[in-house]
Amino acid sequence: MSSCCGNAQKTRTQGNRHACPVNGKEYVEVRVSTIIHHIVEPWNWDDDGEAFYFCDDPECRVVYFSASNKVITQDQLRTPIGQKNTSEMATLCYCFGVSRGDYIKDQRVKAYVLDQTKKQTCACDARNPSGRCCLKDFPS
Template sequence: MSDCCCPTKSSAKTQQICPECGSACKSVGMPTLYHQVRFPENQSIVIDSYYFCPAKTCSIAYFANAGSTIPKQHLRSYQAIQNDALCYCFDIDSEQYLSALKDRRAEPIKGFVMQRTKAGECACEIRNPSGQCCLANFKRFENE
């Protein structure tokens, strides 16, 4: 699962601390924001360096160096975040995957995501609110 769908466009992502909850947050690109934030809020996004807060309980989705914030309720993926999405590209949530793990049916699910990712058929940069590849979510979930 080390192969990722999202090519590195620049050097390593930078990190900042969320001003609301104190979580470590990674930078996201502007394409992610434009696709994630719903209309009409996406029309007023100020170009800046933004960071995604992964904390489910935090109300902030994105914050910028200049201090602007975008709440999670303004995201297209808000419901998926609330449902603990593992894979935003193929609509797989934690509950579904946990059930598959318990029933020993998880490998075909993970295999499908890996195959589609390797074929370039994912869209993590725009579908995942973090802008990062979803494959790492499976490994992280399995280790928890």
């Protein structure tokens, strides 16, 4: 397993940002390998090598987008996007199946996820649609 919060998550050009074509906010690049774990029929997706970015705005229909304004929306994914959902059913941690409701009921769950992250038993780069560690998605 990879270190979900370590250097193993580098994208093509780490730190590269681009504005979402729908909401105009800037977002960080996401690895193509992350996208193919979440899209329906990844074998039919034409990866032309273009960089894609992850939009986490709950108000925006776009999930992934490219600099040339190609978009992938929730209906093109097999994974519900917890970052775009404010309900208690929304997933906070994809590696361990933790929902917002789980965290509300027992805040020790965040300590568990943190401990597992330190032990490098997570796989956020593939499981989390953002391709990044879920710890920032937990409410403060």
